Amino acid sequence: MSFIPRTILQTIRKFQQTLNPNAETKVIEEFRATRRQTISSIHFLLILILVPLLINQLSRNFVITPLVEKLWNLRESDVFLNSSQEEKALAELKRFEQNLYFEARIGKIPKLSIEAVQQKLKEKASTIAEESKIDSINAVTNIFADILTAATFIVLILTGKQQLSIIRSFAGDITYSLSDSAKAFLIILSTDIFVGFHSPYGWEIILGSTLNHYGLPENKSLISLFIATVPVIMDTIFKYWIFRYLNRSSPSAVATYRNMNE
Template sequence: MKYWNLKKVNKPTVEKLGPIPRSIIKTFEKFKKELDPNAEIEAIEEFRVARYLTVNSIKYLLILILAPVLINQLSKILLFGPFVDYCWNHYQPDMFLNSSQEERAFAELQQFEEKIHFEILIGKINDISYDFAEQQIRIKAVQLAHKYASESADAIKNILSDTFSLGIFIALLVGGKRQISILKSFINEIIYGLSDTAKAFLIILFTDIFVGFHSPHGWEVIIEAILRHFGLPESREFIFLFISTFPVILDTVFKYWIFRYLNRVSPSAVATYHNMNE
């Protein structure tokens, strides 16, 4: 029973084009099914296959998402966190991992110093002595030192825990080939089962977010967050180079998918997409 279900699940979703329109063929197939005396049994069996496909796909998808996330957080808190904190406090390395952190720290300190002098000039702070201003700046400098030392230690923890969770994710993919096949079939059923308008809407939404004319600002924020997450220098040259190349490659791949697969499976969805995009 399970073997038959798996064959049913792995059946290709893409249909080949023929000389007769698919709508006419599907209409005749529908009449043929309704006149078949075994139609009720086949309908029940198809429902069981669909339920088997949905339940197993959702379970495996939750495992792929939750297992690496939980392992990442637990390993960071229980394993790599104490180890990095011990080494950091014992060996006392430099608080800055890169020049970007140093520049941000100096910028924050300079902004705070200008704020102190401004408040003194407008009379918001009554004590206008030089020692008072120096004391406040010194306190702020100590706070920034603790802040960026903690950020540097967190970056090292992130590298270790993310690498560990990535290994777990790859192991789940390698050991779950059968589940991946089921999940792929389930996703294909969802995507190709959408209406033409829904497909066109999702295509436009995806392309406008990731490869649209305003997407470079979003990519810049994402790349800066990733680099800061791993304690890497926030090189403007690298960010601009990535923005000028990766969205173009992604747009080319997406257009190839539309031309190679979607245009063959659902030409009306492609036509709707072009009409909505004009």
């Protein structure tokens, strides 16, 4: 690994190219190569994004969901996937009952008899049970569909190592072509989002949504432990990356980052 910053090496190479008598021809060839590289990168990137999404939707709608629904309906007694889902359903039913009595007391609806209240509660409970059943089926479907999507993505990565290296090279060229201020801005933006002062709120929303997506019960202790450890580890890795690599490849960007961050 060279101890000379990459920006200086690029400047030296560009200066040498200008002194070359065949510089114009090389520039044209480099432009064509860059264009082919860009087209190839965009093409493979679209494949990485669209193919897994397509597999996810097709498998979800035509294979996994019908199969899960069929198996779930064989067990008619199962409504809730976990205790958290059951607690939410009971809380919703309780709120509905309280709203009935409240609206009857303020005269918004006619006063209901005990039988009428029980009938409405029964109808609401059936609706909640059906909604919970659908949520449970969707959660199980999400697990299998996402596993299949991840497997598809991994297969594409393993079978397209050459295209992936082109994308990495293309992304690296774009990154190093940015100005120092732009690099510093992106660094500050990334760190503030993932490990900044307000990042715990974002992590809490992401983790809660993920648990709900897969039908897992909300675990406040697990979420708190994750927020207390993972951002710290990410911050340590990021600082090491700045110290180990960015200081050598783009010291001016590091200086700009430190000035902007002060």
